[in-house]
Amino acid sequence: MPSNAAIAPSTLSHVDLPWRIDWTGDKCTLCGQCVAVCPVRAIELGVFRKREIKASFGLSTTSENQYSVRYGIRQKTDPGFACIGCGMCDMVCPGDAITPRRNDEQPKLRMHANKGGAPRTRGGRRNDRGSLLDQIKFVRISMLTDPALDAGRHEFDLTTMIGRILPPETALETLRNQGWMPPVRKIYPLLIGGMSFGALSPNMWEGLQMGVAYLNEELHMPVRMCTGEGGCPPRLLRSRFLKYVILQIASGYFGWDEIIHALPEMKEDPCAVEIKYGQGAKPGDGGLLMWHKVNKLIAAIRGVPVGVSLPSPTTHQTKYSIEEAVAKMIQSMSMAWGFRVPVYPKISATTTSLAVLNNLARNKYAAGLAIDGEDGGTGAAYNVSMDHMGHPIASNIRDCYLNLCRIGAQNELPLIAGGGVGKNGNLAANAAALIMLGASAVQVGKYIMQAAAGCVGSEGDRCNVCNIGVCPKGITSQDPRLYRRLDPEKVAGRVVEVFLAFDSEMKKILAPLGRSTSLPIGMSDALGIGDKNAADRLSIRYCV
Numbered sequence: 001m002p003s004n005a006a007i008a009p010s011t012l013s014h015v016d017l018p019w020r021i022d023w024t025g026d027k028c029t030l031c032g033q034c035v036a037v038c039p040v041r042a043i044e045l046g047v048f049r050k051r052e053i054k055a056s057f058g059l060s061t062t063s064e065n066q067y068s069v070r071y072g073i074r075q076k077t078d079p080g081f082a083c084i085g086c087g088m089c090d091m092v093c094p095g096d097a098i099t100p101r102r103n104d105e106q107p108k109l110r111m112h113a114n115k116g117g118a119p120r121t122r123g124g125r126r127n128d129r130g131s132l133l134d135q136i137k138f139v140r141i142s143m144l145t146d147p148a149l150d151a152g153r154h155e156f157d158l159t160t161m162i163g164r165i166l167p168p169e170t171a172l173e174t175l176r177n178q179g180w181m182p183p184v185r186k187i188y189p190l191l192i193g194g195m196s197f198g199a200l201s202p203n204m205w206e207g208l209q210m211g212v213a214y215l216n217e218e219l220h221m222p223v224r225m226c227t228g229e230g231g232c233p234p235r236l237l238r239s240r241f242l243k244y245v246i247l248q249i250a251s252g253y254f255g256w257d258e259i260i261h262a263l264p265e266m267k268e269d270p271c272a273v274e275i276k277y278g279q280g281a282k283p284g285d286g287g288l289l290m291w292h293k294v295n296k297l298i299a300a301i302r303g304v305p306v307g308v309s310l311p312s313p314t315t316h317q318t319k320y321s322i323e324e325a326v327a328k329m330i331q332s333m334s335m336a337w338g339f340r341v342p343v344y345p346k347i348s349a350t351t352t353s354l355a356v357l358n359n360l361a362r363n364k365y366a367a368g369l370a371i372d373g374e375d376g377g378t379g380a381a382y383n384v385s386m387d388h389m390g391h392p393i394a395s396n397i398r399d400c401y402l403n404l405c406r407i408g409a410q411n412e413l414p415l416i417a418g419g420g421v422g423k424n425g426n427l428a429a430n431a432a433a434l435i436m437l438g439a440s441a442v443q444v445g446k447y448i449m450q451a452a453a454g455c456v457g458s459e460g461d462r463c464n465v466c467n468i469g470v471c472p473k474g475i476t477s478q479d480p481r482l483y484r485r486l487d488p489e490k491v492a493g494r495v496v497e498v499f500l501a502f503d504s505e506m507k508k509i510l511a512p513l514g515r516s517t518s519l520p521i522g523m524s525d526a527l528g529i530g531d532k533n534a535a536d537r538l539s540i541r542y543c544v
């Protein structure tokens, strides 16, 4: 018990913390493994000295102090060391003596996590467990003229297009006048979205790359993975596996020195180039790789000094407006690869997405538009941005698709939807709903981290220390002591399993619609929802 002098306004008790540690002394072997593994040093091995007053019986008025000593685990209450509920202590404890428990009292830590006047930042995800996508049902089953397929017996491949698909007359004219047609790639409709080399550990990246290569080479599923902002390992740039990679360029241009230098030696073109303007978790902010994660390897790939934070500007500099930036960036990226590679921008979902889309529709070099909804994850963001900024993906993608329909370009410009897809485990259902709302493809990041690498983060603010390089699972850490916990081959195996399971589930949804040759992009008459307002907003059937 601290003395009164030690109690300050921000002195907290265990009751004020979001996670409390249950420790059972009887089961504890005092091995110290929990303390060693804790990523935020929330617990310590303590020596507890207990004073008991022993009163003498009888006529004597004297009493004496008796001291006993015991060793045990103590949870710290300093906000800087608050338990994040990752459960690593539980995982390593040989005697089941320790486990984190969510506090049922509204934690007061939130009011004290802004020490030094700096608001809380975190990695991870938005603290909102709900998802409109989960409520959408598939209500149209073909019975008469277009009989349903049997997903198990009728083999069909799921593919989609990335690239500008010009109508025949415009395509012919472009070909005749310019000797050129916009590049188009056939890809799998589920992409691994941009998570950079730097945000992810080398073992995680290697595992993802191996999984993607296996899916393509052995299972002939054209799965693609985006690099995120941070470049690409030099060996991959010069390998034939580059064709499975979407290179991302963002406003910090990190890693692009290496990419430009590798251009003459590339054996294959990348699948596409994504120009990042925004991400769902922090609209209006540029990327940020905190200094904790900028080690020698990352610094070399990104062409920066070791140990400095790497914030990207909020937008691409030297351009007057987003329209000009998008047009010029698409043009210069297309030129770098001789107009052979599809180039498209990625923006955060906002009410201004339509303006960007309309602009792209007039630019025949634009190969699509990726939109990241408010539930998108991030490596590092302000708490307030993550929890309160951005636009849900479902309605934003719907608005954009209906706008494409209005201008007659719905089959021309693919929309790629992301941000919280599968956040409650319903990956295929969420993806199918987004496709039927108008997306040509869907991208995921957090889901892959959870399903393929065992990320313990959750929408309930569990873990989420991806930004400071102490990831207990070694997924988002650049510390070899942490990332050696992650076996790249096991990650690769799980990536393959995740895609195969997704494929089966998607076919179970799509086959009953009678669709086997093309994705039901925008087939919203197959969708229903039990919420009238949501049905009106999305222009889908109201079903109760």
Ligand code: SF4
Residues within 6 Å of the ligand: 019, 021, 034, 037, 038, 039, 040, 041, 042, 043, 082, 083, 084, 085, 086, 087, 088, 089, 090, 099, 100
């Ligand atoms: S749950 Fe995680 S953060 Fe909390 S004490 Fe255990 S290891 Fe540390």
Ligand code: SF4
Residues within 6 Å of the ligand: 123, 124, 449, 454, 455, 456, 457, 458, 462, 463, 464, 465, 466, 467, 470, 471, 472, 473, 474, 475, 476
């Ligand atoms: S386990 Fe790692 S990647 Fe997952 S939330 Fe925690 S720090 Fe982030």
